[in-house]
Amino acid sequence: MEPIFAVTVAVFFATSIYLLLSKHIIRILLGVAIFGNAVNLTIFTAGRLMREVPPIIPVDLDMPAGATANPLPQALILTAIVISFSFFAFLLVLAFRSYQELGTDDTDGMRVAEPEGEELPPLGY
């Protein structure tokens, strides 16, 4: 089971990296979203897979009766999903606002911080 998930993760990563390498902000955003899923699936798989048994303790027991899915990666991923969502939302607004200010969604055109043909610093003392 896990190797198949590993292949799935590989495809997720490859797709997101391909999108991240693009020059257009919107494609980069899509790449970021997929990257988050890829990472979450990696954590999930690394914690080993277990079909259809959620980590919940029955009412009359102090411990799960048998084997359940690993709860630890789930807790981690739950945090990760929320954080990657807020990160995604922030990037989205940032992209939107920079498009409004700069008039381009091409990263080559965004040269405010590192302008092209920048002048030399002063040569005097």
Added chain:
Amino acid sequence: MAADSQWLTFLVLFLPFFAAAAAPLLTRSFGHKAAWILAVFPAFIFLHFIGFAAPVANGETISGGYSWIESLDVDFSWYLDGLSLTFALLISGIGTLIVLYSGGYLKGHAQQGRFFSFILMFMGAMQGLVVADSFLTLFVFWELTSIASFLLIGFDHSREAARRAALQALIVTGAGGLSLLAGLLVIAQATGVNSLSALLAEGEGLREAPLYFAALLLVLGGAFTKSAQFPFHFWLPNAMEAPTPVSAYLHSATMVKAGVYLLMRLNPVMGETFAWETILPLFGGTTLIVGTLLGLRQTDLKLMLAYTTVASLGLLVMLTGFGSHLAVEAAVLYLVAHSLFKGALFMVAGCIDHETGTRDLTRLGGIGRAMPITFAAALLAAFSMGGLPPFFGFLAKEEIYAGLATGSFWGVLLTLVAIIGNGLMFAIGFAVGLKPFIGAASDTPKHPHEGPILLWLGPVILATTGLLAALFSSLSHHFVSSPMASAVVGEPVEISISIVPHVGLPLLLSLVTIALGIFVYLTLERGRASMATVLAAIGWGPDRGFDQFVRGVIRISAVVTGIVQNGRLDIYMTVTFIILAAALFVPMIGFGELPSVPAIAALSFHEWAILVIAFIGLGAVVYARDRLTAIVSLGIQGFAVALLFMLFGAADLSFTQFMVETLSVVILALVMTRLRLSPADHRPTGQKLLDFSIASVCGAGLGLLLMRVVEVPFDPTLSTFFAENSRVIAHGRNIVNVIIVDFRGLDTLGEIAVVMIAGLAILALVRVRAGKPGNATKTKTVETGGEA
């Protein structure tokens, strides 16, 4: 020595720094009169060191110190013998006079307190340098002198010339300092000792070490830059940008002699080798000639003196490296004489500048009547500089010729160099010490009159000392010259020369020198003109070279920055992911950690179906022709992931994922449809192929890594802990929830904080509009349609 004396010496070493801290406050309260109070500190130091003169004259050495960094075997220690004691006395003695002089010279200056502070700081650094024993102490104080001199030269920081000179001095001497550090480390490596006293006790060890030559070159790099030897001499005349008290102190008596001090200190253990006796006289002699010739060219009193300082330092290096005891004795005598007369002459130049408003030799004349005390001091100093009896300079010069005129080819050559150099210095000395005071009265910017006591006290005392030291030569030799020469030579030496001339070769050479000096003095104008022609013909010098070097560095760094930070996000990303791919594959292959071929486990039909849906979603995101399709496809893969979570026992994840994906798609669609973005991928095919390859390699690497990870046996300790304790301790049945809100509650708090900060940042981004007038034109071309 007794323990309390060790404590006192330690205090004395830091006393100048306390004084430096107190100086601004005192100056605020007492104005320029604070000089009288501040001068007490160096005077006290002087007296403290005087107390050591008698034991040191008897051949004792005084050392002490405290452990500094025990684990590295580094001490803060000092070592006083004839050499360091003489330097310490010069530094504190002249320092006292300089502090007084600064009080008069910078009277009423807004930053006088700061100036006192800097100069006392410098004094402390120099003091520490000459008495330092452990290598690290020496190096720290050595660098402190560079920093203090940077502050002093750049004191008048509103002028570009001062800033340039300060930076130049810092770069040249700072680079030399690094070279010295390397040299000291090499010495420590070669001999296994890390203090000067231990090194001196070592004897032959260093000279025979295979690393000797490397150590020599590195140490010389430090000494030559500090002591302004050709071709590093250029920073010293430029340092004349500093106020005159600084020039009189740093650039005549003390700092520039640090290099000479180092050479003299190391002479017993590094000297008397072929390399030492070739390099030192060669550079010293060149510096002597170049310095005097360049000095001849100047008309500014301070610059003339600065170049003769360069020349004198060359002479000292030459004598130190000559190798005979007599030459070392001559170096010692000349060093003391030079400190006295050069300090006095610099202060005289400052007095003239202060009282007449100019330092230009061609505009000065006949001010002797108005400034009789200054004139007297100047004349006394000039006599000493010219090497005339009965002054200390005369003793030095006799000894120089006695030491150099050995009859060998090298000796004859260096004697010639010394005659030319001394003759020219004689001329320049009198050009500064005599010429402005005699002749027809000239029209100066200010009406000349005698300066206040603070201004003339220093030169008078120094010049008189130069006379007294020669008149009572047996006394000065016993307490100063002989112990110092013994320390430099490495064995007891007795200096006996006195002002009574002995008919012989040295006296004859002295007469030749004086004749040459008088001739040059009388034809000064013509000599200056011809030097100007020669220099104009050469054109390029190290000083201009420094400018070119600095500009070159700026240009190179601009080019490098342009390559490394080219401002193109796609290139940054490409580099990042290529490195990621390398980081994944190189260790995996290098350490043979590739996963074995896994057995394909059976998946049920619906599981396959969900995987296929996820892949279709991914493909559609990449190949979508328009944005909306891409965004919706993003939702497809997200929901597929949510379903996978659901099927594998992660119900909470699944719900959250469904919610988040839905929200993402909705928000993306809302925002992105408002922008007129070009939908398709504009990359050229070659670029696409490259990106595709990088992405595939990275993806494969991460996939293989995960495969390898799941091959390793699983350690369920943590998971078991949570499963066992969730109900018992935390009273919750949903283990995932218990982990989040209870076991790892603080993490969740952090997570909430992240979400809140992201929300605030988004709010700020949305609120901050391009309201600034400068941005209005830029945003005009933007068609957003989302502004409503």
